[in-house]
Every structure is written in structure tokens, then in C-alpha cells.
Amino acid sequence: MTSRTQLLSVTVVLGAFQLISGYSFKNCIEHSSPKGRYFNCIHRNVNNISAIIADLPKSATNLTICSTAVVDIPSNSFANLSMLQFLRLDHNHLRIISEAAFQNLHQLKSLNLSFNYLSELSSSVFKDLHNLTFLSLTNNNLKLLPGGIFVSLINLETLLIRQNFLSDFSGIAESVSHLTNLTQLDLCFNSLTSLSHTNASLPKSLTILYICRNNLSTLGCRPSFLRFIKVFDLSYNARLPTAAFQGVDLGQINYLRLRSTSVKVVEFLNISNINARHVDFTGTGLNNNRLQELCKMLKNKVKQITNLHLGSNQIGFTMTSILSHCPTIKGGLDLSRNKLKKMNCMKFLEQQTKVKSFNAEHNHLTSLPTCKTKGGVRLNYLEEVSFRYNRILSVDSNAFYHMPKITTLKLNINIIAFLGREALKGLKKLNTLRLDNNLLTDLFNDTFEDNANLQTLNLRNNRISVIFNGTFRRLTKLTTLDLGGNKITHFDPSGLDGLTSLSKLYLDGNNLKEIETSISHVFQNTLTVLDLEGNQIRYLNGNIGSPFINMSKLSDLKLGWQRPYGLTILPRTLLRGLHSLKSLYLTNNNIYQLAPDTFDDLTALRFLTLDNCCVGVVDLKPGVFKNLRNLTRLTVENMGIQDISGEVFGNLTQLRKLQLNHNVMQSIRVDALRKLPKLQYLDIRNVPLACTCRNSFLQNWTQTNLKVQVVYLYNLLCPDQKQSFYNFDTKVCKTDLGKNLFFITATVIFLFTFTPLFYVKLYWKVKYSYYVFRCWFNEQWRKLREEEENCKYDAFISYNSSDEWWVMDQLLPNLEGNGSSFKLCLHHRDFEPGRYIVDNIVSAVYSSRKTICVMSKNFLQSEWCSLEIQLASYRLFDEHRDVLLLVFLEPISERQVSVYHHMRKVMLRKTYLQWPGSDCTNPGQAQDLFWNQLRRAMKTASRLEADDSDQTQDCATIESKENEHFVTSDETVYLIP
Structure with a gap:
């Protein structure tokens, strides 16, 4: 198809859609943003890109077309969208892109073509994209880049071509050599065997180069080829030998990854001019002996090192300290994914006491014993410690006695079943504690005795059933407490005492059968987020006092998914006092009825979701939303709503987004929608709107309003599935006023014209006929009287x-x-x-x-x-x-x-x-x-x-x-x- 023919087809499609001027799009949804007009066209079973974007406005700035059946992009496909700045075309079935596909997209800054089936590209496919700064061709079938393909991308900064089948690095280098603004080039997961090249050189601006997971057996580049690179990733090139770096200038490298290569790091440091402090030794085959050898060499080269990355090796420390041979570590030490079985109170750091962060994740640790009596080394500089992803079963008292200054401690994702009463003793500066995803069953009133500065405590997904009195009494600075995913049935009367600064409390996924009154008493002026989803809270009558009456600052409340029956009844007084609440979640609760005054106190509410919250057909009472004048988004999906009336929705003067999917309304009154002056987004998908005259006004409204976006209007089908709602025939519904006036006028004129004539010509004949008819009628009436005299009752x-x-x-x-x-x-x-x-x-x-x-x-x-x-x-x-x-x-x-x-x-x-x-x-x-x-x-x-x-x-x-x-x-x- 020629470009002219393609342009004509797009114009025809556009013309067809211009017949309908309503604010709706066939295959896209607009999401409002102050930075531009964003359109998402996702999961559409359409293989013609022109059909997807034909009805989009010229002012569109962001466009996402994902998970569709689009196979090709013809020329001038985006001719009508010259204002586009961000374009995503990932996760489609693209195989062909015309050389003029992106013509006139002069303002485009970002283009994502990843996860498609592209095997060839035209050398001029990107010729009009002069302002492009980001381009992704990740996960395609490219084997070769044509010469000059990037010649027009003079402002390109990031180029991702990973997960393809590229094997010619020389062609790649030549294609990017003129990109003077390019800073990052990702070529991982390709088929490169070397970095050999002709006379092309990498641009001076390029500082980040990823060539991981290729088949490099040598570098093969000129000595000065990498002189401007600062971040260089060569990991997972299993055949890359140490000799490949002989004579190559790596003096400017700030970070080098050699994981899973054949490079022997000690030999490498001897032949390379790289600063040893900038090498990541993760996954370089180090064991205890090789590590000791490496440390000695490092110490000869540098006196101190900021970060030492030793993860994914074969290191298993014994009582002998190996790290004492290394330069002084003044930053982080990473020993993750090794074979550490015991910490021995960090004795292996007796010569490295200035370490600030320590990572021992993914090892074989089974316990953290006490260190108060074992004379462990004192680590006064250590601030961050992570023991995640181990097999730690117990943490004894004073297990961290030797690291009193730590502020962040991560013990999550272990099997800790025993946490000593004084396990955290001495950690007076602890700010963040992660104990989630363990097997803890009890917390004691002295567990957090010394942690007065703790601000974030995560205990999610344990087996805690009761919060005893005084458990948190010393945590007066705690702002976030996560107890979700436990088995908590209740709190002791003073179980939450002391949490005077708590702002966020997560109790979702527990076994609470009621909302504890202690929550209201303790968090009167502090709590902003409360998550109670997935508990067993249920009400069988509406006569309760509000548990939130004093929580004047609560802004986010989640009450959805109560097990197994839902809330059943939403007491009319339950939400009293929540004058600052901005978000309320009541999803999946099987509520039988919403009282008209249920939400009366929620005057600051912005977001309300009631989807799947009610049983059967719901009749929303007039005035139920009367005080929600600040509500901007309302989700009432799958509630069995039969009707929308102005009495119910009339006071939602700030509502912008209304989601009514999967309800049972057969008609929607336009006057109710007109009472929502700020409405911008209306979702009525999967609503059985009848294609009858009672919806003729709604059809006209959806076609003519330029303010409210009706989501996928042109895909809404009538219940009989034979025609679309937006264009069903409404001619029979329209009264022809002119025709009616004509007949009325003609009748009146006829009567005034012919009545005098009839009177003069037919007076006696009509009078005679009248008396004859009267005699006949009286006879029939007499017979009827005689029949009635023989009545049944x-x-x-x-x-x-x-x-x-x-x-x-x-x-x-x-x-x-x-x-x-x-x-x-x-x-x-x-x-x-x-x-x-x-x-x-x-x-x-x-x-x-x-x-x-x-x-x-x-x-x-x-x-x-x-x-x-x-x-x-x-x-x-x-x-x-x-x-x-x-x-x-x-x-x-x-x-x-x-x-x-x-x-x-x-x-x-x-x-x-x-x-x-x-x-x-x-x-x-x-x-x-x-x-x-x-x-x-x-x-x-x-x-x-x-x-x-x-x-x-x-x-x-x-x-x-x-x-x-x-x-x-x-x-x-x-x-x-």
C-alpha cells in the first residue's frame, strides 16, 4: 500500500468517527493529568493501529498501546498526533514498521518498542524523531542494525537494545558514534562475541555501557575505546578471560561488574589500570583462600575502600579473620549469597570496625546468639544490617550488643520463632526494624524496651494472636506499625498504649471480630492510615457507637474483604467523627443496605469504593451521598444498582470519576448525570442498557457532550448483542412537531370551513337521524336494564x-x-x-x-x-x-x-x-x-x-x-x- 493510499484510509476512518462528536474513544481511555493528555489503549483485540488511534485528539501527548494484536505500523499512522511526547508500543505483535511510520512526530521524547517480534528495521524509520531522548528495542528479534538508523536521533540519551540477536558490535558502534548526547547503551542478552570495531568510536557522552549475558570471548577493542565509560557491566559472559583486558584503558571506570566470567580478579588487577575500589567482586569465584589473596593485593594498592562487594561467592568464614588483610572498609560490606553459617558476633570484622552497612542476605545462618558475654567486636560505625533470606530460627538476648549504633535492622523472611525478651536490647538508635515473614507468636512488654527511637516496625505475616499490655509502651516515636497478616484476635486494654506518634497502622489479614475501642482512645490526634481489610468484623444490627469518633486526623480507612460473610450491616453510626477522611474502601462486604446518613460525617472524602460490597439488587437511598461534596472518585461496580437518580448523586458537585461497571441498570437518566458538573470520566461497561426510547436521551447525551468521557462507548452493546448502544435507531422516539401542527391546523380549518355548510344543507337530515338513533338507543338501554334486574348477587x-x-x-x-x-x-x-x-x-x-x-x-x-x-x-x-x-x-x-x-x-x-x-x-x-x-x-x-x-x-x-x-x-x- 502506498503512503497516499494509507493516508486516505486513515482519513476515511477519521471521517467516520467525526460523525460522532461525543467525548469517548473506541479503543482508548484518557487519564487526566496536569502535564498533558494521557491515553491508554490496552488489551484491545484489534490488529489495525489506525482503528485504535483514529478518534484520538490532536492534543494527545502520551499514548500507550500495549497487549494488542497489532502486527504492523503503516506509514503516517500517527499523522494526526503531532503533539505526542511519549509513545509506548510494547508487548504487541509488531513485525513490520514502515519507514514513514513515525513521520511528523517531531516532539516525541520517548519511544518504547520492546517485547515485540521485530526482526528488521528500515534505516530511515526514526528519521523524524529529532527530539527523541529515550528508545527501547528490548526483547525483539533484531539480528542487524542498518547503517544510519539512528542518524536523526541527535538528542538521544538512552538506547536499550537488550534481548535481541545482535552479533556485529562494529555496526552498533558505528550507528551510535555520532549520538553526542547518548549516556546509556544497553546491549545485554545478545550474541556479541567481541567488541571489535572499525574506525568508529563511542561518543564521549556515553558513560554507562551494559554488555552482560553475551558470548564475549575477548574485548578486541582499541585500548582507548572505553576511556569515557564510567559504568561497565560485563557479567555473565562465561568465556571472557582475564587476558581480554590486557592494555585496555579502564582508568575512568567507577563501577565494573565481572560476575560469572572467567576473569581471575587477582590477575586482572595486576594487568589493568582500573582503580581496585571500583570493581564489584560479586560472583567472581572467591573462596576463603582467594579472598585472603585478594585482600592482600587490594591493601597493597589502596589504603581504604568505600564498598566491598563479595556477594555470590563461596565464602564461609571460620574463627580466623580473613578481612583483616583487606584495606579499611569505610562504607558497605556485601557478603550476600555466600555460605555463611555463623556470625560469631562479627569477629571476622575485628579489623574492620568502620564498616557502616553489612549485608548477609541469602546465606545459611540459623541463629543469632547472645554477644554480651562472648566478647564480640564492637562495631560503633555500623548503621545498617540485613540478615534477610536466611534460615534464622532464634534471636537470643543481646544478639546485637556489639552493634549499638545501628539504625536499620532487617531480619525479615526467615523462620524466626523465638525472639528473646532482650534480643533488641541496647539498640537505642534503631529507626527501622523489619521482622516480617517469620514465625513469631508472642511479643512481650520488654521486647522493645530500649528502642525508644524506633519509627518503623514491620511485623507482617507472623503468627501473633494477642497484643499484650505494654508491648509498645516505650515506642513513643513510632510512626508506622505493620501487623498485617497475623492471627490477632484482640488487643489487651493497654496493648496499644505508648504509640503517641503513630501515623500508619496496618491490621489487615487478622482475626479481629470488632474494631477495638482502644484504637480510638490511643490514636485520637495522630493516626492518618488504618488498614482493617480481611478481618472477621461483622455487624448484625446498626445500634453501635462509633469506634472512630475521636480520630480527627484519619485520612485513609480500609474495611474491605471482611471474612467470611462481610460486614453484613454497615451501621449508620460506624463512620461518625471521621471529618478528615479522604479515602474509604468497603470492597467485597455483602452489605444489605446503606442507610441515608451512613456517610454524613465524611465531608472531606475524596475517594470511595463500594465495588462488590452489597448483596443482590441495591436501592441506593436518596441523600446517601448528600454530604460528600468533595468526592472526586466514586467506584460502585457490581452492586446491583438499578437506577441512578439526582436524589442519590445530586450533591456530588466535585465528582470527576464515576465507575458503574457490572450493574443492572437498564436505563440512566440524563438529568442525574447533569447534576454532576465536574464529571469527566464515566465507566458503564457491562451494564445492560436497553436500546429503547427511554434511553434515547442518554444516547444523545453521550454523542454530544464534550466534557464527560464515556469509557469505550462504541463497544457498548445492546442486551440482544446485535447492535451498538451509541447508534441504535431512535427515529421512532422523536415527535415530529411540524407534522403534528400541520394536522391540527388542517383539522381546525376544515371544521370552521365546512361546519356552516353542513348546517345549512344537512340540518334536517342530521336532526332526523339523531331522533332515529335515540329511539334505537333507548330500546337497547331498556333491554340492558331488564338484564340487570336478574343480577347474580x-x-x-x-x-x-x-x-x-x-x-x-x-x-x-x-x-x-x-x-x-x-x-x-x-x-x-x-x-x-x-x-x-x-x-x-x-x-x-x-x-x-x-x-x-x-x-x-x-x-x-x-x-x-x-x-x-x-x-x-x-x-x-x-x-x-x-x-x-x-x-x-x-x-x-x-x-x-x-x-x-x-x-x-x-x-x-x-x-x-x-x-x-x-x-x-x-x-x-x-x-x-x-x-x-x-x-x-x-x-x-x-x-x-x-x-x-x-x-x-x-x-x-x-x-x-x-x-x-x-x-x-x-x-x-x-x-x-
């Missing part, structure tokens, strides 16, 4: 479920029993199963001669009762049929009924019955009168001829016609068999 009983006791105990026996022959229609008994409730009600009203409404305050609050009385009143007023009987079970004020139009109208026209209460003079006689009045009313004819007359007044008599009206609700319950 005598009365339909309308009542609220709370009054069912009166209907069953009083009404039913007195109207269907006791010699009465009435047939009543009841909800639970006579409604047709499987039929809509409304249809059953209509059928019941029109299949009964009467409708008896059992009036009470509960009746007034029922929506279904409202429907029933409206249907009956329709028959009363519109059909002129006496079908409605009102029975009041209790007194109801006029104020309660005055607002119900239908009830008011009925009561003004109809009399009604009042059930006699217990306050009547003679309740038995009054009830008999009540039933007689009700039976008489049920026997009256349906046709209304005149208003009913008043009845005899008593406590059971019919009441006056002006009383109540009612309010509708959904509380009536129909029991359908």
Missing part, C-alpha cells in the same frame, strides 16, 4: 382488609345467615382467579344489585376502595339507579372527607348507616335496629324516584348527609383464591 361488599373481621363476624352472618336470603359478593371468595383485579371489580359492581361500602379511616386510604365507590357512584348518578349503601364503622371528621369529590357528592344525596359503637346506651337494641335498616335498604328498588327520607335517630340510626371524603392509597389487600 344482591350486594357487592367493598371494604378494606383491616376491616375484614367486622365483615366476617357481623355482616356475613346477619345478611346471609339468621334466616336472611341475601347473596353477597366478597373479594376473597367470589373474584375469578387469574383475572385482572380491575376487571373483577367492574364485574362485581355491575353483577350486584347493590354495593355496600364499609367506611372507615382505612377505607379512605385505599386506592382499590376508591375505585369501587367511584364505579358504584357512576351507576348512582349517571344511570339513576339506587345501588350504593354506605355503612360507617367509626366516626370520621368532616375535614377528612371534605377533599374527596365523589364521596362528598354521594353523601349529599344519600343517607347512610352508622354502626353503633360501645358508647351507645343500649348497644344490643341499636345493632338490631341497624340490621333491620340495612335489610330494608337492600330490598328497595334500584330505580331512583326521589331522595331517601330521613330515618329514626338513634346511636344506630342513619347519620346526616354531610360527613367525609377520602384519600387513595395502595393498602387494600384482595385475597384471591
Whole structure:
């Protein structure tokens, strides 16, 4: 494909995406930064780089394209991204890069092409990258660098070509010889056999050269070829002999690695002009005898040495001091990865008392015995000691008696099961102590007696179960305490006393079943970070006091992953008092419900994650986030959220990032999103948004807003997986206002034009037709009346479920029993199963001669009762049929009924019955009168001829016609068999 054709294809793709102007990208995510616009395009199953970057803006400065299926980079692929400064293309499947692939990237500073399958590169592939300072070609299949490939990279400082198959060092040297700003060249893991070259020389600026893990058998370079190199790594060239350095100028070397070569260091020092203090003797095959020989030679050359690196040798000290033959060591001594089995209280350093740091990692040490009574050498200059990665089982009392000035002690990653009560005695200047990843079970109140200056204490991943009283009482300067990964079940009442300066406390991965109140009492004004993840904290009710009430400076709190059931309930008072909290983690907690005032005190919160924290479908209560006005990032992934409303999210005025992945919302209201004025990032991946009209506004919003980035909008699919959400058809959802106005106007004009004409021409014909139709209608109406006289029931009983006791105990026996022959229609008994409730009600009203409404305050609050009385009143007023009987079970004020139009109208026209209460003079006689009045009313004819007359007044008599009206609700319950 020619460059013109490639450019045209990119333009076509760009044009396609420009049809949609919303702030979203098909295969990339933008991460905001004050230094520029950063785009990550990671794990995309796309093999066309133009498709990945086609919709990115010209202002992009940082671009990462990793873990994709991209195979090649055509010409002008980044033509639209001329502002790029950092470009990562690592971990892809790149095999081909066009010679004009990076054309116009004049501002690019960093280019990473590592971990691909490049075997060839064009000599002009980097021709436009004049400002490039960093280039990585690590882990490819390059065998040869074409001449002049780096000719344009005049500002290049770092060049990494490690892990390839390069074998021609001469070509490499020639290609970099003109790079006057190059400082670092990495050629490790290649196939170089020598450093032979033609007339090319390395640039004077080059000071760091790595040629480790090649196949060097000689250097083969001119004596002055390496005269400007300061750091030179030749390690893991197993065939490189000592003679290779004969005559080579190494006088400027500050650090030389010869690990795993065939170089004999004593012989090497005799033939080389290198300063012996700058040689790293790690992995040079030294044993005790060779070390002694080396030390004697070093002492003849220099009086003192700053650092002596002796790691990865075969050194195993005995009682005899070998290091006494070495020059004075005034810096660090590295004896890691040797065969040391005993320290013998550092007696091998009796002539090296000025050592400042000592490293004995990865040895065979099994214990650190006491040194107070054994007369060990006094190391008053020693400040840093590391015994990591050994097999130390016990540390006895006064084990460090001979090194009283140490500030950093690393005993982690051993198997220490016993730590003597006075093991750390005398270490009054100790600042950092690492005891993590051991087998400690107990800490005592005198363990840290002498460590008053300790600031960092790491006890992670041991087997401590209880923190006893006074354990930390002397650690008043401690700022960081890590107790994570233990088996702590509780703290003794004063177990944390003394930690008056503690800022960070890590208790994650323990067995705490509650948040200790001592935490709040001890750390009132100091603690900023508290990690309680992975414990067994659980609440079964919300009535607790806040354990954080006095922790006014706490800024970071982690409560996620409580085992095995999660928090279950998040008490509404749990987070009270955390006015300074900035980050809160509640991940994976199976919380059933969040109370509206749970987060009320978190007014300074910036970050909140609730992902996977709740059970099933969650209904976030309005106001739950009302006080989080400083929140900038909210993660509510996989919570079963069904709806986003302004009432829930409306107060998040500073929110910039909202992650809603894996929820069950079928629609999102745009008005809720518009109440987030600072929103920049919205992630709704794996949300089953319906491609229907109710989401048409959301679709339009995602397409037109230029402020909120909707992550991977163009990859969001409708639930049927057949179309994309961003372009599903919404034409049917849009009302054509012009068309509607046209039809309305045309109709009005037609009526005003033709109505007078019809009146003049067809008046008598229309009038005659009207009377004919009226006669026919009256005949049909008469037949309907005759059919209704043969009704199925005598009365339909309308009542609220709370009054069912009166209907069953009083009404039913007195109207269907006791010699009465009435047939009543009841909800639970006579409604047709499987039929809509409304249809059953209509059928019941029109299949009964009467409708008896059992009036009470509960009746007034029922929506279904409202429907029933409206249907009956329709028959009363519109059909002129006496079908409605009102029975009041209790007194109801006029104020309660005055607002119900239908009830008011009925009561003004109809009399009604009042059930006699217990306050009547003679309740038995009054009830008999009540039933007689009700039976008489049920026997009256349906046709209304005149208003009913008043009845005899008593406590059971019919009441006056002006009383109540009612309010509708959904509380009536129909029991359908």
C-alpha cells in the first residue's frame, strides 16, 4: 500500500468517527493529568493501529498501546498526533514498521518498542524523531542494525537494545558514534562475541555501557575505546578471560561488574589500570583462600575502600579473620549469597570496625546468639544490617550488643520463632526494624524496651494472636506499625498504649471480630492510615457507637474483604467523627443496605469504593451521598444498582470519576448525570442498557457532550448483542412537531370551513337521524336494564382488609345467615382467579344489585376502595339507579372527607348507616335496629324516584348527609383464591 493510499484510509476512518462528536474513544481511555493528555489503549483485540488511534485528539501527548494484536505500523499512522511526547508500543505483535511510520512526530521524547517480534528495521524509520531522548528495542528479534538508523536521533540519551540477536558490535558502534548526547547503551542478552570495531568510536557522552549475558570471548577493542565509560557491566559472559583486558584503558571506570566470567580478579588487577575500589567482586569465584589473596593485593594498592562487594561467592568464614588483610572498609560490606553459617558476633570484622552497612542476605545462618558475654567486636560505625533470606530460627538476648549504633535492622523472611525478651536490647538508635515473614507468636512488654527511637516496625505475616499490655509502651516515636497478616484476635486494654506518634497502622489479614475501642482512645490526634481489610468484623444490627469518633486526623480507612460473610450491616453510626477522611474502601462486604446518613460525617472524602460490597439488587437511598461534596472518585461496580437518580448523586458537585461497571441498570437518566458538573470520566461497561426510547436521551447525551468521557462507548452493546448502544435507531422516539401542527391546523380549518355548510344543507337530515338513533338507543338501554334486574348477587361488599373481621363476624352472618336470603359478593371468595383485579371489580359492581361500602379511616386510604365507590357512584348518578349503601364503622371528621369529590357528592344525596359503637346506651337494641335498616335498604328498588327520607335517630340510626371524603392509597389487600 502506498503512503497516499494509507493516508486516505486513515482519513476515511477519521471521517467516520467525526460523525460522532461525543467525548469517548473506541479503543482508548484518557487519564487526566496536569502535564498533558494521557491515553491508554490496552488489551484491545484489534490488529489495525489506525482503528485504535483514529478518534484520538490532536492534543494527545502520551499514548500507550500495549497487549494488542497489532502486527504492523503503516506509514503516517500517527499523522494526526503531532503533539505526542511519549509513545509506548510494547508487548504487541509488531513485525513490520514502515519507514514513514513515525513521520511528523517531531516532539516525541520517548519511544518504547520492546517485547515485540521485530526482526528488521528500515534505516530511515526514526528519521523524524529529532527530539527523541529515550528508545527501547528490548526483547525483539533484531539480528542487524542498518547503517544510519539512528542518524536523526541527535538528542538521544538512552538506547536499550537488550534481548535481541545482535552479533556485529562494529555496526552498533558505528550507528551510535555520532549520538553526542547518548549516556546509556544497553546491549545485554545478545550474541556479541567481541567488541571489535572499525574506525568508529563511542561518543564521549556515553558513560554507562551494559554488555552482560553475551558470548564475549575477548574485548578486541582499541585500548582507548572505553576511556569515557564510567559504568561497565560485563557479567555473565562465561568465556571472557582475564587476558581480554590486557592494555585496555579502564582508568575512568567507577563501577565494573565481572560476575560469572572467567576473569581471575587477582590477575586482572595486576594487568589493568582500573582503580581496585571500583570493581564489584560479586560472583567472581572467591573462596576463603582467594579472598585472603585478594585482600592482600587490594591493601597493597589502596589504603581504604568505600564498598566491598563479595556477594555470590563461596565464602564461609571460620574463627580466623580473613578481612583483616583487606584495606579499611569505610562504607558497605556485601557478603550476600555466600555460605555463611555463623556470625560469631562479627569477629571476622575485628579489623574492620568502620564498616557502616553489612549485608548477609541469602546465606545459611540459623541463629543469632547472645554477644554480651562472648566478647564480640564492637562495631560503633555500623548503621545498617540485613540478615534477610536466611534460615534464622532464634534471636537470643543481646544478639546485637556489639552493634549499638545501628539504625536499620532487617531480619525479615526467615523462620524466626523465638525472639528473646532482650534480643533488641541496647539498640537505642534503631529507626527501622523489619521482622516480617517469620514465625513469631508472642511479643512481650520488654521486647522493645530500649528502642525508644524506633519509627518503623514491620511485623507482617507472623503468627501473633494477642497484643499484650505494654508491648509498645516505650515506642513513643513510632510512626508506622505493620501487623498485617497475623492471627490477632484482640488487643489487651493497654496493648496499644505508648504509640503517641503513630501515623500508619496496618491490621489487615487478622482475626479481629470488632474494631477495638482502644484504637480510638490511643490514636485520637495522630493516626492518618488504618488498614482493617480481611478481618472477621461483622455487624448484625446498626445500634453501635462509633469506634472512630475521636480520630480527627484519619485520612485513609480500609474495611474491605471482611471474612467470611462481610460486614453484613454497615451501621449508620460506624463512620461518625471521621471529618478528615479522604479515602474509604468497603470492597467485597455483602452489605444489605446503606442507610441515608451512613456517610454524613465524611465531608472531606475524596475517594470511595463500594465495588462488590452489597448483596443482590441495591436501592441506593436518596441523600446517601448528600454530604460528600468533595468526592472526586466514586467506584460502585457490581452492586446491583438499578437506577441512578439526582436524589442519590445530586450533591456530588466535585465528582470527576464515576465507575458503574457490572450493574443492572437498564436505563440512566440524563438529568442525574447533569447534576454532576465536574464529571469527566464515566465507566458503564457491562451494564445492560436497553436500546429503547427511554434511553434515547442518554444516547444523545453521550454523542454530544464534550466534557464527560464515556469509557469505550462504541463497544457498548445492546442486551440482544446485535447492535451498538451509541447508534441504535431512535427515529421512532422523536415527535415530529411540524407534522403534528400541520394536522391540527388542517383539522381546525376544515371544521370552521365546512361546519356552516353542513348546517345549512344537512340540518334536517342530521336532526332526523339523531331522533332515529335515540329511539334505537333507548330500546337497547331498556333491554340492558331488564338484564340487570336478574343480577347474580344482591350486594357487592367493598371494604378494606383491616376491616375484614367486622365483615366476617357481623355482616356475613346477619345478611346471609339468621334466616336472611341475601347473596353477597366478597373479594376473597367470589373474584375469578387469574383475572385482572380491575376487571373483577367492574364485574362485581355491575353483577350486584347493590354495593355496600364499609367506611372507615382505612377505607379512605385505599386506592382499590376508591375505585369501587367511584364505579358504584357512576351507576348512582349517571344511570339513576339506587345501588350504593354506605355503612360507617367509626366516626370520621368532616375535614377528612371534605377533599374527596365523589364521596362528598354521594353523601349529599344519600343517607347512610352508622354502626353503633360501645358508647351507645343500649348497644344490643341499636345493632338490631341497624340490621333491620340495612335489610330494608337492600330490598328497595334500584330505580331512583326521589331522595331517601330521613330515618329514626338513634346511636344506630342513619347519620346526616354531610360527613367525609377520602384519600387513595395502595393498602387494600384482595385475597384471591
